[in-house]
Amino acid sequence: MNTEGFLIFFGVFWLALYVYGRVSLMKNKGVEVQPFLLLYRTKRFNQLFDRLAYRYQRGWRIFFDAGVALALGEIAYGAYFFMTNFLALLSRPETAGRVILLIPGVTVGLQTLPFILIALAIVLVAHEGSHGISSRLEQIPVKSSGVFFFLFLPGAFVEPDDEAFKSSRLTSKLRVMAAGSLGNLAVAFVVSILILMLFTGPSGILILRLRQGGPAQIAGMHEWDVIQSIDGTPIRTWEDLQSYMNSVRAGSVLTITTQRGIFQIVARDPQNASRAIIGLESYGSVEYYPVRGGVQKPQYEYNLLATLSWIQNLSIWVAVVNMLPIYPMDGEKFTTAILSRFLPRRANLFRALITGLFLFIFTSNILLSFFRFEFLPLP
Template identity: 25%
Template sequence: MNDITGWLIAIVIISLYFAILLFLKKRDLFERYNLSFYGPLLMWKTKKGKEFIRKIAKPKKFWNGFAMIGIVISFIAMFFMLWLLVENLSLLQHVPKKELQNLPGINMVIALPVINPILPVGYTIVGLAIAIVVHEFSHGIQCVLGKIKIKNLGIIAFIVPIGAFVEPDEDELKNADSKRRMKVFAAGPTMNLFVSFLCVIMVSFVLFPSVQPSDGAVVFYVIEDSPAHEIGMKSWQVITEIDGREIKDYNDFYSVMHNTTAGENISISYHSLDGKYYTKYVVLADKYNFTNESKDAGIGFLGVGITDVLERDLELFKNPFEESPKDFLIRYYGAPFMGFFVGYSPLKEPFTSYYKIEGVFSFLPSEVFWSIVNTFYWIFWLNFAVGLFNVLPIIPFDGGYILQDGVKEGIKRLTRKITEERREKIVKVIMTAISIMTLFLVLAPLILKYLAMLLFS
C-alpha cells in the first residue's frame, strides 16, 4: 500500500466516523450515555470502577515497591529512547537524499489498524485494549495509595478505542509531593513494560520451545536466466533433495552443489511454503559463467541463493535476551516492519509453514498455535510501544511529568535560596526546551521524508 492509498483509506474511515458521531449527537445519545465530543475525540466518563481499583490497591507494600522501581525503570527507558532517537537521526545523515522519501510515512506512526498497514486488526484491538487498561489502572492504584481522589474513569475513542483514563483530582495531584506524583506517572508505562516482558517470556520460553525448523534449504532469490529460473523456482521455496541426496539445511545444499559439475543433469525436489511439492530435472550451468571467478570453473550451478534467516529468526525468538537492546528492537520488536518492507515475517503465513510444532503444544492445530503466538506477541508489541512512547520527556506524556518533578527536586536541592516562583520558571524553561527537542527527534524522520518527496518526486 503506497502513501496515497493509505491516506485515501484514512480519509474515508475518518469521514464515516464523524458522520456516525453527528448522527448520535442529533439523537441526543451523548447526554444519555455520558459521552463528550472533544474535537475529533469521543470521551465516555463513568464513576464505576473506582471501588475495583481500591480493592486491587490493597497489597500496599507490593504496589509501593512496584512504583519506586517504576521510577527508576522510567528514567532508564527515557534515556534509552533519547539515545535511540539521536542514533536514528545520525544514521539518517548517511541515507542518500533521494532515498529519504522511502522512509515510513505518518500512517506507519499511528497505532490504528487499517490506517497503519503493519497492524493486524484483531490482534491490535486486543493488544491496545490491554495496554490501555493496565496503563490507566496502574495510575489509579497509585492515586489510591497516594490518597489522591479519583474523579472519573473513562474511555477515549477515535474510530476505535485508543485510550482509557483514570481522572485524578487535578488540585490534589498538583498539591501532592514530588515523590507521590512521580509514582503516579511512572506506574502506567512501567506496567506496560512489565506486561510486555511477561509476553516475551510467554512467546519465547513457553511457546517457542515447541517450534522446530523443517528440513530443507530455503531459497532466498533466483538468478535470472539460471537453470533454477528456467524450471520455475521461486523465492521461499524449500529444497529437500538433490539427485537422491537429502538436503536438511543451508550447509547440506552447498556441500552437495560443490561436488556437482557443469552440464550435469540432476533431479531436484522442493516445495513451496503453501504445501505444493515438485520434482524436476535440470541441467546445471557452469558456476564460472555467473561469478567470473576461476576457482568456480567447471562446478555445477543451479542459480539460487540460499538463506538461513528462518533458522536465525527461530533462534532469536527462542533466545531474545542474548541480543543487544538495539538488536532486540530491530529484529524482535521490528519483525512486523520487516514483514511490510521486505515481504518476510517469521510470525505470518506462509513463513510459519516452514516450522514444525513438536513437544508440549504438538496437539494443537498449526493455525491455533500460531494464533496464540501472535496474540501474545502483539500484546507485547503494543504494550512495549505504549510504555516506551509514554516515557518520552514531553509534556503532557508521563515521562515529561516524571522528568519535571525530577528536575524540580534537583533544582530545589541545588538552589535553596531562590523563591519558589523563580524555581518554577526555571523548571518550565528547562522542560519546554527538552519537550521541543524530543518532539523534533521524534518528528525528524517524517519531516525529512516529506521534504525529500517535495524536492525529488
C-alpha cells in the first residue's frame, strides 16, 4: 500500500469508527470514541498491580529507588543531547542527529509500521505497568488504566488518584514519576543482551529493495539477497562496499557472490553512463547480521533484528524524552515535585522557566531537523 492509499484508508477508518461510536453504546462498556481518538478505560488491571506490588515489596523499592537516581541522569542527558544537537543543527548540521516524530508513510516507511507497533506495545506495557506497580507500592490508589489509539499510534495510561498523589511524600512522588522510564530502560537492557547473544557481527549487505532496471535487477539478483563479496573481495560492512565501489569504473563487469549464488553485473547507471552503481535503492540495503548457529534465513533474521532494535531504541528514547520537564511528560511532574519541596515560594516561576526552555529546545530540534535534512522517510 502506497502513502496515498494508506491516508485514504486511514480517513475512512476513523470516520466509520466515529460514526459507529456515536450511534452505539460503546461508552457504557468503557470505550470512548472521539475524532481520531479511541480510548478504552478499565479497572481490571488494578488487582494485578496490587498482587505484583505487594508480593515483591522489598525488591520493588530497591528497583524504584534506583529509578529516581536514573531519572536525574535521564534529565541531564536529555538536556545535554537536545541542547548540543540544537546548536549543531544551527551551525554544523552535518554533525547533528535527526530528531523526528514517527509518522508512518511520512517520516518512516510503511514497511516499518509492524516493527513500530510491536515495539510500542512493549514500551507501553513496561512504562504504564511500572507506573501502576509503583503507585500501589506507595499506597496511591489507581482509579483506572487502559489503552488508546490517537491518529495512527497506540498508547496506554494508568490513572492514579490525583488527591492521593498530591498528598503523598516527595519520595513517593519521585518513585511513581520515574517508574515509567525505569521500566523502559529495563526493557532496553534486556533486549540489548538478547541482541548480543543472538546475533554475530555484520557479514554482508542485505538487499531490501532493488532499483528498477538497475544492473543488479537485470543480472537476476533479488530482494533478500546478501552481498558477500565482489570480485573476490569480502564485503561485510557498508564501509567495505563504499570503499570498493569508489575504485570501480563505470561499465566494469563485477562478479558478486551472494548466499544464492554468483552474479555478474555491468556497473553502469542507466541514467548516467559515467557513474558506476550496483543498483540498490536509497535506504534499500542494510548490513546483514546473521543469527548465531548459521540459520542463514536473511528475511527472518532481518525481521527479528529489526523488531528487537526498534524495541531497544524506542525504549531508550521514550525513557529520555518522557523525563524532559515538559508538560505532560513525567519529567514535568518530577521536577515540579522537587521545586515545590525545596523552593515553595518560587516553584511556579522556576517551573515555567524550565518548561519553556526545554519545550523551545525540543521543538526546535524537530523543526530544524525537518528543514536541514532531505525529507526522506526512515526505512
